[in-house]
Amino acid sequence: MMTLRNTVIAFFLILAAIVVTKTGTGDTPRTTSGGGSGSGGRVVCSVSPQRPAEKDGRIVAATQFRCDSPGPDGLTVTVHLQRSDGGGWTTVAKDTFVSNSVNTTREKSAESRTRRVSAACAGGTFRTLVEASVYDDKRSTPLSKVSGERRNPC
Incomplete structure (x- = not known):
């Protein structure tokens, strides 16, 4: 026979297990896709755009990505350097990069x-936009994130 005390203890143990398994890390947007490399599991990927900065007379927009091991079947990342045009944002430089499996994990x-990506130094307000697609288990999952703005980085 289960006592009230045992019921309360069981409730809190279950609640703690739910909190531990559902808690994310930080505020980085994450995307979950099907099992990497046919594993049948879940692969979680994230992108972290950096605020534009000056390097060697150019404005550089950068992002870092990371996926859980074993990594997805494919990851396509497009990095945009954008400039504020008063009412919106205009892409001044962009490039697309493709990676997969272990090359997307902390093992690298x-x-x-x-x-x-970079562009010649110019005045204005800039940001980094990252758009990515995680390809895994014959599914594609999009994600995107924007960096903070930087005024006149050069």
């Missing part, structure tokens, strides 16, 4: 998981 260095 942060530098090898960072992608950049």
